[in-house]
Amino acid sequence: MSMEKWNNIPAWIRWPIYALLGILLLTIVQGVSDVDRLTKVSTSREMLRWAVPIFLAGLGGLFSERAGVVNIGLEGMLILGMWFGAWGSINYGPWIGLLIGIGGGAIGGLLHAVATVTFNVDHIISGVAINILAPAITRYLSDEVWGSPTTSPATSTPDVYDLPILGGGTVAGWESPDLLLEVTNLELPFISDVAGLLRGLVTNLHFVSLLAILLVPFTSWLIWRTRFGLRLRISGENPSAGEAQGINIIFYKYAGVIISGGLAGLGGAFISTELSGLFQGGNSAGRGFIGLAALIFGNWRPGGVLVGALLFGYVFGLDLKDLDGTASHALLLVNTVVLGAVAIWAATKNRVADTVLAAILAVGAFVWWLSADAVPGWWSNILPYVLVLLVLVFFAQRLRMPKALGQPYAKGGR
Amino acid sequence: MTAAIELIGITKRFPGVIANDDVNLTVEKGEIHAICGENGAGKSTLMKILYGMQPADEGRMLVNGEEVNFSTPNDAIDRGIGMVHQHFMLADQLTVLENIILGAEPTNGGVIKFKEAEAHLAKVAADYGLTIDPNDMIESLEVGERQRVEIIKVLYRGAEILILDEPTAVLVPQEVEALFDNMRELKAAGSTIIFIDHKLDEVLEISDSITVLRHGKTVASMPNEGVTAHDLAELMVGSELPTPETSESTVTSTVALDVREVTVADEDGRNVVENINFQIHKGEILGIAGVEGNGQSELIDAIIGTADIRQGAMSLLGTDISNMSVRKRRELGIAYVPEDRHVEGLMLDAPLWENAALGHQTQSPYGSRWLINRDGARTQTELIKEEFDVRTPNIDVSAHALSGGNQQKLIIGRELTSNPSLLIAAHPTRGIDVGAQAAVWEQIRTARANGLATLLISADLDELIGLSDTIVVMLRGRLVARLAPEDVTPRDLGAYMTGAATQNSDEAA
Structure with missing residues (x-):
């Protein structure tokens, strides 16, 4: 099948096929390297739990950057969401807590919008300022409210549930079958691996996780089918052109950046109420920054951001229960195969430098895999960034950032 | 017959400069009216005033005989005036259709009715004899096609009076001819066109009437009959006409x-x-x-x-x-x-x-x-x-x-x-x-x-x-x-x- 034909297939069919190929690769690697954690249900469950805040931050970045405002302050907004989410859930219960978390992040977004849109502060500088401000403010507030600068009391969170039929969830008192568990237990090669990974995505499901997944089609619809979306995009592509058609660019930039903060805030609230069960400084673990990486990886598209977040979440999630470093070690073999494929792909495009670089990296990963039994813990921490760098190096020509991203905008100016 | 546009005594001052000094302009319905003048003669300022982008300090504006007072381009658009800017106002990574409907999207509860927009676009394009594929990305279009998108964008909003700001500056001769054909079609369909240019042969070829500005003042306004490029240039410059002729050869053998x-x-x-x-x-x-x-x-x-x-x-x-x-x-x-x-x-x-x-x-x-x-x-x-x-x-x-x-x-x-x-x-x-x-x-x-x-x-x-x-x-x-x-x-x-x-x-x- 030619490349053009393949690219004409809708993304929602293409990506699951990529995913299946990926799982097939994991299964094979698992076969040769004698680890079983790569396709376990707990791995995919941890992947999703890690991926949700990354995705929400990345999706937030999408709203901001589609409106033309670089948002490196996502990390800070996520931290604000963490604190306010914790505070809200302690005082008003889990649901209100999530809402207040969104509000906390949105305040960070508003601050960024005032600085960048109204006062034309450089976007990076304002974002960095917010990243410095947020941990300081939350530390101060924690001390004032809870008497401890670093931790809060335990938070509360909505219950998790299992999806019916696929994951054995209960519907109106009827306990549905747990299909994926049964398939997993059959221990069929590959098929049971797929079922195991899928089961992690449908059991112990948190409301925010479900919402995050539903936000992908919703955001696509909002961005490409609605008036709001079109006007948001023109604000990031060519604001003067929008202004000439009587569009209030300032409004859409504000809207984009505030929504951005709200989504990052929801991601933060998810961390403090669900993941860690309390507010603790430093628990954001850079997920706002990784969200930004997911945004670039995902080419400023909602589905792409989700794929990026899941990929990064997988690396972190795998590492979490991988105390001896053997599973992450097995990933090196995956890297070898993927980089080898990139080398071949680049060779067919006559891109010599890319081919050589990918081949060297593939060989390097393979040699490392051969020469060691485990990898140190820092490796999985830097892997997401390494991935983004590799994507930028090899696929930069295919990436399309909004054209007026980061440029100051003044009404009536050029 | 009432004129499509009548500007009376328009004056606009910027700090230290008078951009328009008591300018008068009358554009009849259904004509192509050229405005020429050197850069800095005040053409653009006058058009910005007419299009509601800047307010005039003094003077009156009449559109179809009614006195108007524009404070934003939207006011001008409501009166059927549309402007095609010299620098295209298009987003490269949006489709032709998206660029055209921007700001005038037909919606149902905020959801864009793309089918309806496309149908309306097809009708407008057919009415004025302009062709364009609505689903092309702007970045894939030639300069002449982009300009056509700009013109259609204005027509889509129901404009009957079009302002074209130096439309030929970016075109090669063959594209200019295509543009002029389009302009003649628009005129035949009843549109009024105000056309800014300083290439005099083009002005003489396409316009019905010509107004010349110099140093912010109207120096002449006349029908395009018996006027020569030489006359126009002298009116614009107010002195002897320059030509790009080189005299005798100075080529050496080095x-x-x-x-x-x-x-x-x-x-x-x-x-x-x-x-x-x-x-x-x-x-x-x-x-x-x-x-x-x-x-x-x-x-x-x-x-x-x-x-x-x-x-x-x-x-x-x-x-x-x-x-x-x-x-x-x-x-x-x-x-x-x-x-x-x-x-x-x-x-x-x-x-x-x-x-x-x-x-x-x-x-x-x-x-x-x-x-x-x-x-x-x-x-x-x-x-x-x-x-x-x-x-x-x-x-x-x-x-x-x-x-x-x-x-x-x-x-x-x-x-x-x-x-x-x-x-x-x-x-x-x-x-x-x-x-x-x-x-x-x-x-x-x-x-x-x-x-x-x-x-x-x-x-x-x-x-x-x-x-x-x-x-x-x-x-x-x-x-x-x-x-x-x-x-x-x-x-x-x-x-x-x-x-x-x-x-x-x-x-x-």
């Missing part, structure tokens, strides 16, 4: 630039300049004609050193420059007037004297290898200001405060006062007024008489024919014709440029 079998590849490895040979002698102006995008820019890049050559060799006065750095080449005497002065020619936010030093910062009097000589640079800038008639209050204002013509004169002055042996001039008079144009031509002619070799690239074919000693035509990266300016017309050139006419390749080489 070769200044020798380009031998040069090939340049783009990022994808395709040859965009292929096996080019030419020589420019001292005192000679070699003109390159060609539709934009046929390798001219890449050829310039290769000569000034911002692009590598894949094959071939270049020498300047006998010195091989093929692998020299840009800096070395500049120091050796290559002067460069770039195509887009805002991108490559100036630092818009920097003062004039810094701009004058740009490119010569390592040479006396601007500086030495490591340091800038402020006094020397300032003295030299004052000299340029005087000699090249750069109109500015002082040399400390930033470059963006100058009009296009004065910016260009500064660049020409900077390049020519450095005593170059080769001048590369890309579109040296693009977007500047008749007065500045004449000054630029005069400077190039003087330098030629003093033995300067010049490579001239221009989309203004009259300029090319008038100034050049030799003209070559570039098509798809190759030189396809070599012509004597005495016996070639713009129409002939156009045919070579598009490949409609060909010349034996031996002659071209």
